[in-house]
Structures are given as structure tokens and as C-alpha cells.
Amino acid sequence: MRPIARTRQLLTEAKAIAVLTGAGVSAESGVPTFRGKEGLWRNYRAEQLANPLAFEYEPRIVWEWYNWRRELIAPLTPNPAHKALATLEAEKESFILITQNIDGLHAKAGSRNILELHGNIWKVRCTECETVSDNTEVPIGILPHCGECNGLLRPHVVWFGENLETDILDAALAAAEACDLFVVIGTSSIVQPAASLAQRAAGNGAKVLEINLEATPLSPSADLSVFGKAGEILPSAMP
Ligand code: BV8
Numbered sequence: 518m519r520p521i522a523r524t525r526q527l528l529t530e531a532k533a534i535a536v537l538t539g540a541g542v543s544a545e546s547g548v549p550t551f552r553g554k555e556g557l558w559r560n561y562r563a564e565q566l567a568n569p570l571a572f573e574y575e576p577r578i579v580w581e582w583y584n585w586r587r588e589l590i591a592p593l594t595p596n597p598a599h600k601a602l603a604t605l606e607a608e609k610e611s612f613i614l615i616t617q618n619i620d621g622l623h624a625k626a627g628s629r630n631i632l633e634l635h636g637n638i639w640k641v642r643c644t645e646c647e648t649v650s651d652n653t654e655v656p657i658g659i660l661p662h663c664g665e666c667n668g669l670l671r672p673h674v675v676w677f678g679e680n681l682e683t684d685i686l687d688a689a690l691a692a693a694e695a696c697d698l699f700v701v702i703g704t705s706s707i708v709q710p711a712a713s714l715a716q717r718a719a720g721n722g723a724k725v726l727e728i729n730l731e732a733t734p735l736s737p738s739a740d741l742s743v744f745g746k747a748g749e750i751l752p753s754a755m756p
Pocket residue numbers: 538539540541542544545550551552553564567617618619635674675676677678679680681702703704705706707708709710728729730731733745746747748
């Protein structure tokens with residue numbers, strides 16, 4: 518059976534769907550991916566800036582990077598892949614969207630049941646009193662401070678070497694175990710623990726469907742890998 522028809526069959530037959538998305542699902546909206554050539558900023562790699570030590574020693578550079586990303590992302594809109602996932606959620610009795618992305622485009626597209634594994638670029642957290650608040654300023658002041666205690670604010674995202682929020686990770690693990698179809702879209706399946714969710718689902722009897730521009734370490738074990746643009750494949754494979 519042709520890959521798109523097989524994809525449609527899997528999405529139709531599944532009772533409980535869990536989806537994991539990565540930067541590739543926002544690529545067609547204009548958001549640069551991490552490991553693509555445009556993933557560089559002033560010759561830094563994401564791993565060099567998205568880490569607590571960089572923020573401790575160079576908070577100004579880290580905030581400049583996030584500011585650059587906020588200014589780039591603010592005018593962007595959801596693409597057909599985001600919209601197809603919001604439609605699928607409305608149609609399926611059980612659906613959960615787990616995303617590694619921090620751009621907020623899934624919510625903008627109308628998705629509701631979302632787990633943001635790595636946080637959200639439009640939220641900030643006080644490094645002193647831990648208060649989390651929405652902050653959609655574009656541009657944001659380079660060293661923003663807390664209105665409550667004047668502590669230095671940081672992006673409310675998970676950096677390399679930092680643990681994910683326990684309740685969010687637990688919910689993602691539970692979703693992977695409970696689903697009968699786990700769909701992995703637009704991720705290089707390298708970053709842990711997100712990259713282990715598909716195996717967790719397969720270990721509990723779920724089928725694994727991958728939609729990605731290129732092969733990844735997940736591809737050999739997936740039940741089906743469909744290679745191409747998520748914004749083209751998903752809308753054409755809707756139930
Ligand atoms: C943790 C938020 C426990 C910030 C991100 C050594 C020391 C310390 C840690 C580690 C270590 N070795 C391993 C680790 C663990 C580490 C890790 O996994 N490292 C990797 C690099 C090996 N993980 C962690 O540190 C995690 N925490 O493990 O805690 C711990 C504690 C202490 C010490 C050890 C362990 C925290 C990970 C979260 C990091 N934060 N982002 C920010 O965004 O600023 S990760 C970042 O990568 C983004 O969230 C991104 O989503 C994520 C994954 O990248 P992808 O989404 O997959 O993007 P990528 O560009 O890679 O791929 C895009 C794909 O899409 C490509 O395949 C492309 O072909 C495809 N594509 C492109 N266009 C399209 C498309 N597909 C379809 N359609 C298209 N149009």
C-alpha cells in the first residue's frame with residue numbers, strides 16, 4: 518500500500534493517538550531547525566547557548582539569542598502540519614500532542630491537549646522566586662527582572678543538562694504507554710528523554726509512525742517511516 522494511504526489507514530484505525538513533534542513541524546512556518554544549516558547563530562550551536570552554564574556566565578548573550586528567536590518567531594503562523602494535527606485532535610476520541618518545540622505554534626493552530634516537554638519561549642521564570650509568567654514582549658529587555666522580587670528572569674525552557682518538569686515528563690510517558698499509535702513528526706530523534714518515548718510506546722504494543730524529511734535513528738524500528746515535508750504529508754493523510 519502506498520505510504521500516504523497506509524498513513525491514513527493508521528490514523529483512521531487508531532483508537533488512542535499520541536504525537537511527538539520537533540523543530541521540523543515548524544520548519545514550513547519559517548522557524549529554523551536546530552540541526553539544519555540555519556541552526557547556527559553568530560557561530561554558536563544551540564547546545565552551547567541552551568545550557569545553564571552559558572546563562573550563568575553570559576546571561577546577556579543567552580537573552581540576545583532568545584530575543585533574536587522571539588523576534589523571528591513572533592510574526593510566523595502555523596503551517597498545514599500544525600493545522601492538520603489540531604483537526605486530528607478534534608476528530609479522535611483520544612489524542613495528545615507532545616512537543617519539543619517552544620514556539621507556541623501548536624496552540625496558535627488550535628491544538629489543546631499539549632505537553633510542552635522543553636517549555637515555551639513566550640514564558641519567563643524568575644531565577645530567585647521561581648515565579649513563571651507569560652511574557653510576549655518583542656523585543657524583550659536583554660536582562661529582564663522579576664516584578665515580585667527583582668530576581669533575574671530566564672526563559673521558561675529546559676536547557677541541556679536540566680531535568681524536564683517531572684509532571685510533564687510523567688504525563689508524556691503515560692501517554693506513550695496508553696496509546697495504540699505513536700506518531701513522531703519532524704524530529705531528528707536525538708535529544709533525550711524525548712527520543713525514548715517511541716520505544717516506550719512500542720514496548721506497550723503501539724504502532725510507531727514517523728513522518729520526517731530524512732531518515733533518523735528511529736527509522737529502522739518504526740512500523741512506517743514516510744519521508745517528506747510534514748506540511749504536505751499530514752494534510753493528504755487525514756482520515
Ligand atoms: C536531561 C529547549 C537529565 C531550549 C531543548 C551529556 C551532558 C548533559 C546531558 C546529556 C549528555 N548527553 C546526553 C545528554 C542528554 C541531553 C541530550 O539528549 N543531548 C543530545 C544532544 C544527545 N538531554 C538533556 O540534557 C535533557 N535533560 O537529559 O536531563 C540530565 C541531567 C543532567 C545531566 C545529564 C542528563 C534536556 C534536553 C532539552 C534541551 N532543550 N530545547 C531551546 O529550544 O532553546 S532541545 C532542542 O532540541 C529543541 O527542543 C528541539 O526540539 C530539540 C530536538 O531537536 P529537533 O526538534 O529534533 O530538531 P532538529 O533540528 O534536530 O531536527 C529537525 C528534524 O526535522 C530533522 O530530522 C529534519 O530532517 C526534519 N525536518 C526539517 N524540515 C521538515 C522536517 N520534517 C518534516 N517536515 C519538514 N518540513
